[in-house]
Amino acid sequence: MTYLRPLCLDMTSPKFGHDMLQYFLLDPNYTNVNHGSFGSLPKPVFDACNELSLELESSPDRFLRLKYEPLLNDVRMQLAQLLGTDTDEIVLVPNVATGINTVLRNFEWSEGDVLLTTTTTFDSVSRAVKDISQRTPCPTVSTFLLLLPDSHANIVSKFREHMRALKDSLAPNAKIVAIIDSIASSPGVLFPWREMVQVAKEVGAFTMVDGAHSIGQEVDLELGKAAPDFWVSSLHKWLYAKRGCGVLYVPKRNQHIIKSALPTACNYLALTVNFIESPFVAEFLWFGAAEVTPALSVRAALDFRTSLGGEKKINDYCHTLAVAAGKVLATILGTQVMDSSVEGELIPNMVNVELPLSGDIKPSPVIAKMFVEKLLLEHKVYGGHFYHNGKWWTRASAQVYNELGDYEKLGEALVVVCKEIAGSQDVPLL
Numbered sequence: 001m002t003y004l005r006p007l008c009l010d011m012t013s014p015k016f017g018h019d020m021l022q023y024f025l026l027d028p029n030y031t032n033v034n035h036g037s038f039g040s041l042p043k044p045v046f047d048a049c050n051e052l053s054l055e056l057e058s059s060p061d062r063f064l065r066l067k068y069e070p071l072l073n074d075v076r077m078q079l080a081q082l083l084g085t086d087t088d089e090i091v092l093v094p095n096v097a098t099g100i101n102t103v104l105r106n107f108e109w110s111e112g113d114v115l116l117t118t119t120t121t122f123d124s125v126s127r128a129v130k131d132i133s134q135r136t137p138c139p140t141v142s143t144f145l146l147l148l149p150d151s152h153a154n155i156v157s158k159f160r161e162h163m164r165a166l167k168d169s170l171a172p173n174a175k176i177v178a179i180i181d182s183i184a185s186s187p188g189v190l191f192p193w194r195e196m197v198q199v200a201k202e203v204g205a206f207t208m209v210d211g212a213h214s215i216g217q218e219v220d221l222e223l224g225k226a227a228p229d230f231w232v233s234s235l236h237k238w239l240y241a242k243r244g245c246g247v248l249y250v251p252k253r254n255q256h257i258i259k260s261a262l263p264t265a266c267n268y269l270a271l272t273v274n275f276i277e278s279p280f281v282a283e284f285l286w287f288g289a290a291e292v293t294p295a296l297s298v299r300a301a302l303d304f305r306t307s308l309g310g311e312k313k314i315n316d317y318c319h320t321l322a323v324a325a326g327k328v329l330a331t332i333l334g335t336q337v338m339d340s341s342v343e344g345e346l347i348p349n350m351v352n353v354e355l356p357l358s359g360d361i362k363p364s365p366v367i368a369k370m371f372v373e374k375l376l377l378e379h380k381v382y383g384g385h386f387y388h389n390g391k392w393w394t395r396a397s398a399q400v401y402n403e404l405g406d407y408e409k410l411g412e413a414l415v416v417v418c419k420e421i422a423g424s425q426d427v428p429l430l
Contacts, residue, residue: 074299265285352394
């Protein structure tokens, strides 16, 4: 019963756009242009997950004691091929936050060490850094200012200047661990993360790349060549796996740093025999009773993507649509797309467009609630919303089931919602 066969769709040449909605489980009355937040499970992957669950429940001991680990190792092998790295350098984690916390909380910090974040670092990661910086012996926090839009060349130049100044201000033996976004969440922009990794290496800093949005949205990642010290990505956002699931990359040169998974797993310093010999991988095999189908769904997700034509075909469509969607939204909203002088440089498969809302309006739970409830409940469409560099923006994702008309609907809804927010008596001002 175990899902082992290639996944075949009932079509020979998939046509991207609304024809693809038949292969997803989305409400036909709802327009999803926010795939980047939580993903959306394709029907074939959903069916494969159910098949796995049925076999697991038919004999939990047989499945979990004999079948689970070989299936998981097969998933790691497939991901290693996709990421351009060794199989025993990647492990599965529940989500990106778990992966980043695992790395940061395994470092042996000393007074004078530094954790570097940016102004686009995801909120949960920033909070983890704050928590670590308040525990003795506590590293200090350095924040690299990123104000977008800006060009990749300028970002790299400013980052080099910041890193060199930081290095010169520290004792010779002080550690620097730099957390770098590959594709940030808000704004949803592509950064020159490979170049930033090399800049960090110039001053002897460790790099923790938050690639939450990378896999399934960046082609030819080739982590072995990019050589970050640590890298983590979500598998349920853009790769179509079941949520929640992520992949953590730790090259063999750094595996000695990871002394324990988080939480400490059943194989910590264990003498039990596993199907693999890597102590690092063994740490992440079994955390006790937990849902295992998200990790095992990766194979079905990869098969589904192959059925669609593969990574390049999927990403060519989504990127082209994102660029076009930005122009449509900017026209409807009467604003501008967040991009650099090199058109499309900041745009992966997500695009950010300024909202017609005064920058004097202060971000607050009240405004967040108004955006969410009005878009989801009244207009049946949703795009992200955030405040950056003195302006309000929306972030829209492009997926194989989207067409330009979806962004026209979002734009028209945002015009109405922004007017309602601007006219509300409950909106705080800066």
